Amino acid sequence: MVLDNLGSSLRGSLDKLRGKSRLDEDDVQEIVKEIQRSLLSADVDVSLVMDLSDSIKTRALEEEPPGGTSARDHVLKIVYEELVGLIGESTEIPLESQTIMLAGLQGSGKTTTSAKMAWWFSKKGLRPAVIQTDTFRPGAYDQAKQMCERAEVDFYGDPDCDDPVQIARDGLEATEDADVHIVDTAGRHALEDDLIAEIEEIEGVVQPDLNLLVLDAAIGQGAKEQAQQFDESIGIGGVVITKLDGTAKGGGALTAVNETDSSIAFLGMGETVQDIERFEPNGFISRLLGMGDLKQLSERV
Amino acid sequence: RAAAFATGKVVIEEEDLEDPLWELEMALLQSDVEMQVAEEILETIREKLIGETRKQVQSTGQLVSEALHDALYEVISVGQFDFDQRIAEADKPVTLIFTGINGVGKTTTIAKLARYFEKQGYSTVLANGDTYRAGANEQIREHAEALGKKLIAHEQGGDPAAVIYDGVEYAEAHDIDIVLGDTAGRLHTSNDLMAQLEKIDRVVGPDLTLFVDEAVAGQDAVERARQFNDAAAIDGAILTKADADSNGGAAISIAYVTGKPILFLGVGQGYDHIEKFDPERMVERLLGEDE
Ligand SMILES: Nc1nc2c(ncn2[C@@H]2O[C@H](COP(=O)(O)OP(=O)(O)OP(=O)(O)O)[C@@H](O)[C@H]2O)c(=O)[nH]1
Ligand SMILES: Nc1nc2c(ncn2[C@@H]2O[C@H](COP(=O)(O)OP(=O)(O)OP(=O)(O)O)[C@@H](O)[C@H]2O)c(=O)[nH]1
Ligand SMILES: [Mg+2]
Ligand SMILES: [Mg+2]
Numbered sequence: 090m091v092l093d094n095l096g097s098s099l100r101g102s103l104d105k106l107r108g109k110s111r112l113d114e115d116d117v118q119e120i121v122k123e124i125q126r127s128l129l130s131a132d133v134d135v136s137l138v139m140d141l142s143d144s145i146k147t148r149a150l151e152e153e154p155p156g157g158t159s160a161r162d163h164v165l166k167i168v169y170e171e172l173v174g175l176i177g178e179s180t181e182i183p184l185e186s187q188t189i190m191l192a193g194l195q196g197s198g199k200t201t202t203s204a205k206m207a208w209w210f211s212k213k214g215l216r217p218a219v220i221q222t223d224t225f226r227p228g229a230y231d232q233a234k235q236m237c238e239r240a241e242v243d244f245y246g247d248p249d250c251d252d253p254v255q256i257a258r259d260g261l262e263a264t265e266d267a268d269v270h271i272v273d274t275a276g277r278h279a280l281e282d283d284l285i286a287e288i289e290e291i292e293g294v295v296q297p298d299l300n301l302l303v304l305d306a307a308i309g310q311g312a313k314e315q316a317q318q319f320d321e322s323i324g325i326g327g328v329v330i331t332k333l334d335g336t337a338k339g340g341g342a343l344t345a346v347n348e349t350d351s352s353i354a355f356l357g358m359g360e361t362v363q364d365i366e367r368f369e370p371n372g373f374i375s376r377l378l379g380m381g382d383l384k385q386l387s388e389r390v
Numbered sequence: 391r392a393a394a395f396a397t398g399k400v401v402i403e404e405e406d407l408e409d410p411l412w413e414l415e416m417a418l419l420q421s422d423v424e425m426q427v428a429e430e431i432l433e434t435i436r437e438k439l440i441g442e443t444r445k446q447v448q449s450t451g452q453l454v455s456e457a458l459h460d461a462l463y464e465v466i467s468v469g470q471f472d473f474d475q476r477i478a479e480a481d482k483p484v485t486l487i488f489t490g491i492n493g494v495g496k497t498t499t500i501a502k503l504a505r506y507f508e509k510q511g512y513s514t515v516l517a518n519g520d521t522y523r524a525g526a527n528e529q530i531r532e533h534a535e536a537l538g539k540k541l542i543a544h545e546q547g548g549d550p551a552a553v554i555y556d557g558v559e560y561a562e563a564h565d566i567d568i569v570l571g572d573t574a575g576r577l578h579t580s581n582d583l584m585a586q587l588e589k590i591d592r593v594v595g596p597d598l599t600l601f602v603d604e605a606v607a608g609q610d611a612v613e614r615a616r617q618f619n620d621a622a623a624i625d626g627a628i629l630t631k632a633d634a635d636s637n638g639g640a641a642i643s644i645a646y647v648t649g650k651p652i653l654f655l656g657v658g659q660g661y662d663h664i665e666k667f668d669p670e671r672m673v674e675r676l677l678g679e680d681e
Binding site for chain 1: 416419420421422424425491492493494495522523524525526527528529530531532533536577578579580604606607608609610611613614631633634635636637639640659
């Protein structure tokens with residue numbers, strides 16, 4: 090709707106350049122404005138959008154388009170390159186023994202994602218186990234257990250214990266035979282000091298190879314502060330974007346990747362354990378800008 | 391212009407507004423107000439101020455800020471009604487149904503409101519219309535036990551409308567004042583699940599349908615509020631996780647597209663972490679006047 094309109098107005102202002110081979114300042118200004126609009130309505134952080142559009146503008150004006158390239162394709166290529174430069178490739182997930190911990194805001198999709206990731210690893214021929222350390226949320230144990238049954242993967246939790254650190258320790262031991270340990274944690278946000286201290290403690294015991302920040306695709310400008318805090322506390326090595334089966338564009342993940350100097354690992358596309366995909370930059374950038382396949386174009390240029 | 395100076399007043403012209411309005415637009419986006427909504431609000435301000443005069447002692451920026459305050463207040467205070475009075479006057483049992491996206495806090499809000507109503511002397515029964523999500527029954531049961539409330543629940547996979555309907559019948563038979571009907575989280579892009587929501591609305595015929603969303607939500611808040619309102623007309627909204635977030639622009643977006651009031655703010659995970667929504671305070675928060 091609104092967002093599709095933005096995509097099409099970006100397409101519109103780019104189409105105006107179709108015949109042109111040189112760009113003047115006004116052309117660039119107009120396109121940069123549309124790109125700003127697209128990114129802002131995709132929930133990318135406001136100051137990050139300004140930085141990005143500045144570099145796009147500078148490059149569009151300064152760089153000589155390769156021979157035979159239209160002005161339009163030249164700009165699109167620059168936009169694509171700038172975004173790829175920021176997002177990078179999918180977080181590397183080696184297919185070997187490892188421990189991964191999930192962290193993030195309340196309700197962002199951590200528990201669902203841990204079962205999904207376990208399912209994903211099991212399809213790759215590894216033996217995963219999920220350890221549920223959330224002792225706070227009512228029904229958290231049952232939820233994780235049921236999801237793991239659906240994924241047909243090992244599960245550890247202890248509904249009678251109220252110490253997440255203890256559960257983490259016991260869980261790692263009890264699931265020793267598994268190759269991949271996925272540690273789910275209770276939801277928390279940046280301002281909850283006691284809960285932030287708690288996850289630091291869990292992290293100390295678990296010693297994960299990778300900490301993933303689980304972010305709802307619809308998160309707004311708050312993504313920046315949350316990502317900063319989680320990165321400072323436990324170190325974020327990758328981001329998972331959930332609920333991408335909705336209309337939210339997931340620009341908060343771009344902010345988070347920028348803040349944590351990490352990359353995007355997985356995408357959540359639904360509520361069942363199979364609804365998980367590895368991140369792929371081209372599709373994500375197309376979604377952010379509300380445009381089609383930019384990679385292809387960029388390669389052509 | 392010179393003439394205006396002589397009288398100590400200056401006429402505001404379009405170009406005087408450009409910079410302050412641009413800055414405000416960025417500020418609104420920074421606060422998660424949806425872009426189209428922000429632009430429409432700023433457009434009303436532009437129309438209002440062009441051709442107006444300002445005293446020389448006032449800056450255009452100041453005038454714009456004041457106009458913005460008023461415009462935001464107008465949007466965010468839309469349809470406000472006295473919730474407590476509405477409950478008090480309604481025929482009992484009163485049925486409340488909670489709708490919204492996955493994980494925004496519907497179930498927790500129901501638990502908080504059960505406590506809220508108890509303090510006002512009302513009895514409540516919880517009905518779990520979430521027959522879908524793993525652990526949904528266990529979650530709400532634990533809340534019901536902690537709060538000492540009766541829970542009506544069916545097996546997973548059951549008909550959500552039937553559960554809430556049973557809740558209403560239970561309330562009628564046992565003289566319970568308020569039925570709190572939960573629903574499974576769903577995305578507005580799922581046609582099946584939105585149709586199911588329409589069915590629940592039709593079969594149960596709730597007194598109030600409350601749309602729950604989170605304060606941390608960004609631009610998408612507009613789209614989902616609109617679509618939930620279309621599927622099962624909402625009477626008001628509740629914004630959760632306000633403790634996680636200092637912006638709250640989602641409140642503006644939701645009020646703007648639905649024309650329905652925000653009634654409560656969720657401010658934490660405990661049962662008492664719920665506050666009556668105060669439009670004036672939210673405007674101050676959005677404009678950074680409360681810090
Ligand atoms: N449609 C959709 N729903 C999702 C996705 N991921 C998670 N959910 C739903 O989002 C809600 C919250 O997911 P959870 O996995 O419980 O989130 P959490 O982060 O563990 O929540 P807390 O433990 O309370 O912090 C549930 O209703 C899930 O079914 C997704 O990719 N798409
Ligand atoms: N910080 C904070 N957390 C909240 C608030 N309200 C709910 N939560 C948390 O958000 C998470 C999700 O809450 P639920 O009540 O399960 O959300 P829901 O909308 O019922 O989720 P689904 O049924 O899966 O769609 C839980 O961890 C809650 O404790 C709030 O106001 N502040
Ligand atoms: Mg969880
Ligand atoms: Mg629920």
